Amino acid sequence: MPIWIARDYVRCSGCRKCEIVCSLKHEGxxxxxxxxxxxxxxxxxxxxxHLCTQCVDYPCVNSCPFKALSIDENTGAVRVDKEKCTGxxxxxxxxxxxxxxxxxxxxxxxxCDLCGGDPECVKVCEEVGYNALILVKLxxxxxxxxILKKGYARKPIDVTKDLSILLYGEEVV
Amino acid sequence: xVYGYNGRLLEVDLSTSSVKEVELNEDTLRMYIGGRGLATKxxxxxxxxxxDSIDPLGEENLLLLLTGPLTGYYPGxxxxxSGKSPQSNGVIGSTVSSEFPVELRCAGYDGIVVTxxxxxxxxxxxxxxxxxxxxxxxxxxxxxxxxxxxxVKDWVDRYGWRxxxxxxxxxGVLYIGPAGEKMVRTAVVMSKWTHAAGYGGYGAVMGSxxxxxxxxxxxxxxxxxxxxxxxxxxxxEVWKTHLGFNNLRYRGTSAGFLSVAAATxxxxxxxxxxxxxxxIEASTAYYEARLWVKRFWGDFGCAITCLKIACIRSGRFRxxxxxxxxxxxxxxxxxxxxxxxxxxxxxxxxxxxxxxLCGIQTGNVLGFAAELYEKGILDESDIGFPLRWGDTEAxxxxxxxxxxxxxxxxxxxxxxxxxxxxxxxxxxxxxLRYAVQVKGVAVGAHGIRSGLDYTxxxxxxxxxxxxxxxxVANIPLRSGRVDLRESGALFADSAVLCAFNSFxxxxxxxxxxxxxxxxxxxxxxxxYNVYVPRILSIxxxxxxxxxxxxxxxxxKDDDNPPRFYEPLPSGFxxxxxxxxxKFENLRREYFESLGWDERGIPRxxxxxxxxLMDVADELKRxxxxx
Ligand code: SF4
Ligand code: SF4
Ligand code: SF4
Numbered sequence: 126m127p128i129w130i131a132r133d134y135v136r137c138s139g140c141r142k143c144e145i146v147c148s149l150k151h152e153g154x155x156x157x158x159x160x161x162x163x164x165x166x167x168x169x170x171x172x173x174x175h176l177c178t179q180c181v182d183y184p185c186v187n188s189c190p191f192k193a194l195s196i197d198e199n200t201g202a203v204r205v206d207k208e209k210c211t212g213x214x215x216x217x218x219x220x221x222x223x224x225x226x227x228x229x230x231x232x233x234x235x236x237c238d239l240c241g242g243d244p245e246c247v248k249v250c251e252e253v254g255y256n257a258l259i260l261v262k263l264x265x266x267x268x269x270x271x272i273l274k275k276g277y278a279r280k281p282i283d284v285t286k287d288l289s290i291l292l293y294g295e296e297v298v
Numbered sequence: 299x300v301y302g303y304n305g306r307l308l309e310v311d312l313s314t315s316s317v318k319e320v321e322l323n324e325d326t327l328r329m330y331i332g333g334r335g336l337a338t339k340x341x342x343x344x345x346x347x348x349x350d351s352i353d354p355l356g357e358e359n360l361l362l363l364l365t366g367p368l369t370g371y372y373p374g375x376x377x378x379x380s381g382k383s384p385q386s387n388g389v390i391g392s393t394v395s396s397e398f399p400v401e402l403r404c405a406g407y408d409g410i411v412v413t414x415x416x417x418x419x420x421x422x423x424x425x426x427x428x429x430x431x432x433x434x435x436x437x438x439x440x441x442x443x444x445x446x447x448x449x450v451k452d453w454v455d456r457y458g459w460r461x462x463x464x465x466x467x468x469x470g471v472l473y474i475g476p477a478g479e480k481m482v483r484t485a486v487v488m489s490k491w492t493h494a495a496g497y498g499g500y501g502a503v504m505g506s507x508x509x510x511x512x513x514x515x516x517x518x519x520x521x522x523x524x525x526x527x528x529x530x531x532x533x534x535e536v537w538k539t540h541l542g543f544n545n546l547r548y549r550g551t552s553a554g555f556l557s558v559a560a561a562t563x564x565x566x567x568x569x570x571x572x573x574x575x576x577x578i579e580a581s582t583a584y585y586e587a588r589l590w591v592k593r594f595w596g597d598f599g600c601a602i603t604c605l606k607i608a609c610i611r612s613g614r615f616r617x618x619x620x621x622x623x624x625x626x627x628x629x630x631x632x633x634x635x636x637x638x639x640x641x642x643x644x645x646x647x648x649x650x651x652x653x654x655l656c657g658i659q660t661g662n663v664l665g666f667a668a669e670l671y672e673k674g675i676l677d678e679s680d681i682g683f684p685l686r687w688g689d690t691e692a693x694x695x696x697x698x699x700x701x702x703x704x705x706x707x708x709x710x711x712x713x714x715x716x717x718x719x720x721x722x723x724x725x726x727x728x729x730l731r732y733a734v735q736v737k738g739v740a741v742g743a744h745g746i747r748s749g750l751d752y753t754x755x756x757x758x759x760x761x762x763x764x765x766x767x768x769x770v771a772n773i774p775l776r777s778g779r780v781d782l783r784e785s786g787a788l789f790a791d792s793a794v795l796c797a798f799n800s801f802x803x804x805x806x807x808x809x810x811x812x813x814x815x816x817x818x819x820x821x822x823x824x825x826y827n828v829y830v831p832r833i834l835s836i837x838x839x840x841x842x843x844x845x846x847x848x849x850x851x852x853x854k855d856d857d858n859p860p861r862f863y864e865p866l867p868s869g870f871x872x873x874x875x876x877x878x879x880k881f882e883n884l885r886r887e888y889f890e891s892l893g894w895d896e897r898g899i900p901r902x903x904x905x906x907x908x909x910l911m912d913v914a915d916e917l918k919r920x921x922x923x924x
Pocket of ligand 2: 185225
């Protein structure tokens with residue numbers, strides 16, 4: 126069953142628990158720059174959760190010269206084959222939101238794996254009552270959703286500018 | 299390796315533009331933990347015998363920025379700023395919430411020691427083990443928001459996008475505003491527009507070093523811990539407990555603006571002439587409906603998120619942004635100045651943030667000046683304009699003059715205690731009568747006369763951090779929680795975490811987390827029996843040695859501001875006053891509980907037991923210890 130993580134930027138408190146639990150799960154350490162979800166805060170108060178949105182056309186997957194990326198049939202997540210990934214960075218260029226990044230120590234591309242269908246980040250965000258991340262479950266793929274989701278593959282700086290207008294009434298970036 | 303630490307500090311000498319790493323040995327970490335404890339130890343070791351000759355604003359003083367083993371692990375990351383304080387002339391550990399300490403720890407350092415003074419304005423840039431001292435002339439003189447915007451943009455332009463490697467998050471930044479540059483003694487070290495390490499005046503110390511900012515980015519994980527599974531389990535337990543704190547979570551401390559006055563009668567009103575009001579426009583209801591654009595705002599790991607972002611989006615103060623404001627800011631820049639209107643309070647608080655001024659210390663000195671104006675000790679020719687209670691524009695103008703040391707602002711920039719002494723000698727009056735401060739530090743916005751707040755008669759008078767409301771000398775020493783009483787605050791400031799995240803849970807839980815991170819096996823008993831007296835005895839010794847421009851006398855200066863011996867004039871606690879006899883008994887009891895004599899001098903047997911023979915020798919040499 127495909128899932129998706131919707132985000133409500135205004136509700137993000139900047140608590141970064143999502144970074145904590147994601148890196149604990151995937152790295153066994155608290156490691157903000159290796160978390161699959163990262164909170165960008167170019168401007169105080171304008172925290173932007175940045176993570177993969179599973180684009181309908183998966184430009185990252187198609188861009189990989191080494192076939193290191195594939196689509197998880199179950200969840201729709203982008204899977205990274207660490208053995209095949211050379212860390213060339215092509216997927217980063219291909220992603221409209223510059224979401225993937227090269228692991229700071231191990232040199233392979235890092236992309237959210239949706240925790241195999243049970244996202245830790247969403248659970249913690251919900252548990253502490255901020256609800257900035259919302260799990261969307263689909264019975265079957267839906268074209269309208271696929272199109273909509275792609276709008277979230279945005280660079281954090283662009284989201285920051287929009288949020289600034291929403292919250293502060295002007296661009297303070 | 300020592301679990302929970304990187305085991306090294308970065309030392310930057312600005313006089314010679316040199317950088318080195320200092321190893322931290324396990325014994326020192328075990329005995330002093332980090333943050334305030336470690337700062338006390340470092341300052342004692344480096345300056346001990348010549349403490350009184352160290353000018354807090356001179357080249358020799360150290361600026362210490364120290365994390366602790368729980369920073370980033372315990373929910374609510376903070377960093378402890380310290381050095382010789384230009385307010386108390388002792389050691390104050392002053393913490394500020396920020397992602398800066400997490401970045402610093404992920405860069406591989408537990409803290410930074412800054413020595414010397416740069417010839418020209420500079421900032422320090424840390425990117426893992428790449429450390430640069432960079433020119434800050436373009437941002438020297440700039441206010442907070444502009445300073446931060448420049449530093450983040452400059453960094454992001456250089457490192458934020460690495461071709462082939464992707465985006466990096468922005469760095470953590472600590473900075474000062476114009477007030478710090480002008481060495482205003484009420485200047486703070488700022489982060490994230492509105493967060494400040496307030497007590498101590500370390501913004502002035504940074505300014506004295508020509509240091510505008512420190513920018514840090516680390517791409518490594520937090521230091522390895524003893525037991526990561528247990529650590530995660532305990533972190534989650536803390537988060538869960540925090541969910542029960544709805545008042546703090548939903549309204550932050552700003553609920554206090556009305557309740558601390560109307561319900562506990564302990565809020566400063568017009569320079570503490572009163573501690574009660576029932577102004578309904580001070581209610582949080584007016585802030586949340588009109589000003590809060592973000593309800594929950596927190597720092598790394600925090601589940602309390604007591605901060606809320608207030609932004610004025612229309613009217614004459616359009617564009618002003620601050621947090622909440624939190625209670626202390628509302629009280630000191632609001633009721634203490636007779637200002638109650640929400641927009642005005644947000645405006646004046648945002649100005650303090652922008653100038654890099656402490657809302658408490660500056661609000662206190664503004665209220666002090668206004669009372670002198672009311673009493674006719676200062677007049678229009680001294681100030682340049684009338685200074686009437688409730689006049690937002692006048693207070694904002696005077697605050698600006700303090701930040702830039704213009705006119706009478708130059709005197710008020712010395713803080714309430716020193717300003718009172720200057721004005722006393724100029725005007726031939728006793729202005730100290732109206733100075734609501736203890737040992738150079740204006741007291742926090744929690745009065746002691748009504749007896750209904752968490753503070754008590756000894757809270758400020760006996761604290762090693764003087765007027766600091768986040769480290770109050772309360773007895774009993776133990777409360778079962780890591781809270782704001784000095785013995786608990788010392789833990790929060792040394793393990794370096796946000797006390798608002800710790801006072802809300804069982805103390806045992808906090809100590810279990812310390813153990814799962816460090817494996818030191820320090821129990822709560824150890825903490826209260828050994829650590830508290832050890833660190834506080836050194837802090838107390840340095841406070842009493844003081845100098846070179848301010849010295850404190852045991853007992854005489856371990857006292858409350860004269861105002862607290864005047865009965866409250868209004869409210870449901872009218873006539874309440876501090877009873878001197880009761881206070882003196884409590885003071886003796888407090889000192890005794892730490893193993894100090896009746897004058898608050900650490901006793902010889904206490905020092906011997908704690909292994910502090912060098913402190914004993916120094917106190918003897920100075921005739922403080924018989
Ligand atoms: S856990 Fe939720 S509220 Fe906290 S930073 Fe992540 S997205 Fe924001
Ligand atoms: S958001 Fe980026 S990483 Fe995720 S599927 Fe789209 S292109 Fe790939
Ligand atoms: S779903 Fe899992 S992998 Fe993806 S960002 Fe959240 S915690 Fe990380």
